[in-house]
Structure formats: structure tokens, C-alpha cells
Amino acid sequence: MKFLPDQVVARLQTEMQTPDLSGTRYRPLKFLAHGGMGTVWLVQDSILNRLVALKILAAENSSANLAARLMQEAVVLAGLEHPGIVPVHDAGTLPDGRTFYCMKYVEGQTLDQYVSQLALRQRLLLFQRIAEPLAFAHSRGIIHRDLKPTNIMVGAFGEVLIMDWGLAKVMGTTGLSSEGKEVSGHVMGAIGLSSIAKHASRHEFTRAVQDPLKSGALVPENTLATTAHGTILGTPGYMAPEQERGDVTLIDQRTDVFALGSILHYLSREQSGVPNQRASRPLQAICNKSMAWEMSARYPSVQELATNVGKYLDDMPVSAYRENIFERTARLVSRNRVAVVLVLAYLFMRLLFILFPRR
């Protein structure tokens, strides 16, 4: 057996970790992150001369099912063209057989890093910008299912991007069958599976298309995670109860409302970690409503949640919190501080003239 010196072993380890991009337009630069299914690399696009990020299926995850999942993630992302959703530029198969897709390289910080020095008001304004792309995705029938501060990036110019749609779910539509088959066929073709594997995988997708309501079966074809009933996908602390139970058939945009509420709760804590109890009761009420156990008790949409946060920012009453007379008065006074001071000053002046009349 050939003896490998230490430097050769180290070099081989580095080479093993670097993706094989030979024959592609990409040149590897550095490792960025490790995700659930694979790794993300910063690469140079040699044709367009720009930095992009490649999400590559891990070598040990090279099953047809996972390859299809990654590709479908790319397909769905490609259909969500919004400034707040990371755009996909390319997808395919690397020379070593691994599936990949290429997306915008986001230079910035994750939400938890970015907000650490921000005041509450700035955090809440940022929160409203998170809701926008999410509302757009929901309008296209896509549920993110894994919202958390580390999956939200804030760019160098304050732009917000929602990342990592690997667990996203596509809601069923009336055009279920045809859309489902088209996606399946496209996905299989895109990743160039062998005919046998392609046939087997398409059967899996087709079965789900034809039996969308069958409990225990694969969730309707357009579920990226191809989640079987009872499978738990998500991140503890941000997972809605229906996610924790693995009740995939119940998942809809209110699942994301829950996660968004958790993020709002995270953002509303003071920097010291101790919340300002007196000032944030309406805000806490918004968080509580978003994170209600029962789906029907939550805000029906992220727009509704964002609107209420906007009202809170504008010192307006929020639907989740019933003010008493004193709180309402205090809020009105707070909103109209200057006018109140002026009127009080006028009345005080009048009182002085009454008490100390000039002779």
C-alpha cells in the first residue's frame, strides 16, 4: 500500500471537500455552509464573471429521491421571482453525478446577527420586510415551513432575503394532476436519472398525484419534502404544533404565521434579553395570537400579521389586544404628545390669568 505523507493527506482532504466543477462554468472559491441535504459553496461564474452560490447534494446523499428533492426545491424557487426571495440562476448535475443548483450569493448577515444592535422599532420595521416575500410565496401556494432567524439574510444595503426553501411545501391546486406530472417529468429529466430510476421515481410522484387525500401516503406530489404523514420537519422553537405532530395535511400559510410570530417574539426581546413588560403588551398579544395552538386562532395570513405590527408601530390599536380606558388614553396622549402639551399649556396659562389677574 502506498504511504501517503501528511501533506498529501491534507491535500486530498481539501480536494475531497471541494466540489468537482470541472467541465462546468463554475470555479470553486470557498465553502459557505452545510445544509440538511448538502453543502453550499461560493463559486465564480466564469461566463458572467460574478460570484454565485452553489447548493450541492452531499456525496453520501446521492439517492434519486434526495436528488429529486433538491431539484424540485430549485424549480419552485425559480418560480418565486421576488426581491425578497433568493433567486435561482441554474440547476443540473455535476460531473461527479451530484445534483446542484446555483443561486444568488447573498453577502450580509443572518437576521439574528443583524438585529443584535438594533432598537426595537428598527427590528419591527425589518420584520415587516420579512413578511412581504413570504406573502408572495403564499400567494403562489408555497409554504416555507422552516422560517427562523438563521434562514433570513439581511444584505449589505438592508435588503431582506428569505433563504433555504428545502422544506417548502407546495399547496394543492385544482390543476393538481397535470402540474404534478409536469413537475415530476421535468425534475427527472433535469437530473438525468437512468431510465429505471426515473421510472421508479416518477411512479412515486404519480401515485401521490392520484391519491392526494390518502392519509399516510406521500403528501400531494407538490410537497418538496415528500413528507409521509407523521414525519416531523422543521426547527424546534419555530415549528407550529401541527408540524411538531407531523400532521402534514393541516399545514398551510398559518404554519408560517406561527414561525413568523416566533421570529417576532425573538425580535421583540430587549437587547438585555428582558422584555419591557409594560410597553410591549400589545406586541406580546400579537406574538401570542400568531403562535396560538389552534390554527383558527392565529392570524389568517402573514399580511394580517404584518399589518398589525404596522399598527403597533404607528401607535394604533391592534386587533389582538383589548385596551382598557387608561391604556387607550395613554396611547392617544402618546400619539398626540405635542398637541396635548400645547392645549395643556394654553389651559395652564388661562388658569394663571384667572388666578392672578392684572389690575
Next chain:
Amino acid sequence: MPPNPQGDAFPLTRHSVVAAAQGPDPADRIRAMDAITSSYWRPVYKYVRLRWRVEREDAEDFTQEFFFRLLEKDFLSSYDPAKGKLRTFLRTCIDRLFMNQARDAHRQKRGEAAIHVSLDFEEAEQELAASMQTGSAEDYFEKEWVRTLFALAVERLRTQCLAAGKATQCTLFERYDLGDEDARPPYAALAEEFHLALTDVTNYLAFARREFRRCVLAQLRDMTGSNEEFHREAKSLLGVEPK
């Protein structure tokens, strides 16, 4: 003819070579044990030399004794993948056996006939001298484990390339990727030496590296105790930044 554990002779299951070694079929068990022996005897030998500061002959005897007991005394039956890595378990067994033997002042000289794998201790001794020994003996064992993994993967690659009629690809890989940093020939020099176009050198190396990655993964399966351990180690070796 002794089986070639690095080749495709051993039909590994998706689970692990350990599972095969613990299985009911005696032939499978022997082949699985040979795979484990081939993968681990070098790190074991070097570890014992370093950790317990024993003479070469004693280390040779101990290494053979260890793998004999691994097979005959069924050490692996007490291995639980949920509790840790296979190599950690083996290292613990090494230490325990050594201490027991030292206490009992009893060490049998095992003949090589008890083990089917060829143990070239001379070569191992030279490797020990050539490698840098920094850190603890445990760290060294880990390092040797990685070294053996890659070295056996190179052996697999060579076997596969020769069988597929791609000897040039393998040779180029060994000349370029396994060469000393200072003495690595440029692509142009390799192209001239092998009478190839420059693009061919690039393509051949790319092919060899892709195949080498597959060989590393296949070898890794032989050296891990469970699917979970395999995935963890693969992520560590192939998927994330170096520790």
C-alpha cells in the same frame, strides 16, 4: 486466494461491515473481519508502538493477537454504534487488552495463519518513522485512520482503473495528486510525458478524482460501524470545512 477487501469482492450491505461481522454467516463474518483488519491493522500497530512504547516485535505480536481475538472472541458483539464510533471502540479494546496482558504478563505469539490479511510490519514501521507524531496518541490514531482510509481508497482506485482499462488516468492521479507539493509536475509536463493533449490531462485527472471520491466513500463504509457513523464521517471528510 485471500479476498481483496479493497476491491469489490466483498458485497457490503448498506448497513455496515460491522453488521456483516456480527452476522450469522461464517464466510461473511470472515470476509468482514478481513475488511476490518485490512483497514485498521496499521493504525493499531502504530498506535500501540506510540501509546505503550513497546518494541517492534511486541507490537507485531500484539497487533496479531488483537485481530485474532477480534475474530475469535467476538469483541464486536459488544459494539453499539449508538454509543460511539467504531474506531473509538477499537481503540478502547486495544487499551483494555494491552493492560490486561501487561497485568497478566501473558502474551501469546500468534501465527499469521490466524489472520488472512497480509500484515507488512516492515512497511508500517517505515511509515511510522516517516510520519509526524504530534499531539496525543489518540489524535495520532485518528490521523492514521484518515491516512489509511485514503491509502486504501487509492488501492481501490488503482484496482478499478486497471480493470476498466484506465491505467493512465490512475497514473496521472498518483503523479499529480499524490506527489510532493514541491515536485508536482505541471499539466504541460505530464501531457508531454504521456503524449496527451493538455485537455486530456485535465479530463483524465477530473475522472480520476471523481472515481477517487467514490472509492473513499466505499472504503469509508468498510471502516465505519453504522450508517449514521458513515454519514457523519462523510460529512466531516467530504462535506464541511476541515476541523
Next chain:
Amino acid sequence: MSNKIVLGLVLGGILGILDGLTAWFTPEVRKDMMSIVFSSMLKGLLAGVLIGVFARKVNSLTLGIVFGLSVGLLLAFLVARFAVHDHYFAIMLPGAMVGLIVGYATQKYGVSSQLQRA
């Protein structure tokens, strides 16, 4: 939120009435209460209209306050000079305050005509 001129009118009128009513605390003028209240209301209405028109033309809180203060002060001076002939301070200071309040309110709470049309 209402039209700036209307807001100026209403606020100026109310504050003018309030101003007039405080004359009750001055016994020597109590007999002229009705005329005082009425003229004070008129003064307030006039100030309110002028300030409201200004607010419609100029969308600036600072300028609105300054204009209101000035109008209130001027109208109060005219009343003190030509109607009362005395109590300049007691009339002008409240008048200025009324102008300031109306100036602030029309800028802050008045809706511009463009928004109304929209």
C-alpha cells in the same frame, strides 16, 4: 382627519369661544360677556381660516406653527389696540397660543385637498 380649512375654522372657533368665556373671571367685563364671546369666536374663526388656507398651500409643520403664532398674535394685538385699548399681554398671549395650536393642528391633522380628492 378633515380638510385643513374646516379644521382651522372649527378649532379656531372653539378656542375663540373658550377664550371669550374666560372673560367671566374678570368681573368688570362680565356684563359684556356675550359680545366678548362672540367677537372672540369671530377672531378665532378668522385666524382659523387664514391658518387653514396657509396650511393648504404650505405643507410644513414649522412654517405652519410660525404662521399660526403670527396670525394669532396680530389679531389679538388688533383687538387689544382698537377694541379694548388695554390688557395687551392678557389678550395677545392667549391669542398667540390659539394661533400656535391651530397652526400645529392644521399641519398635523389636516388632510390636504389632493388626498381628499383621491
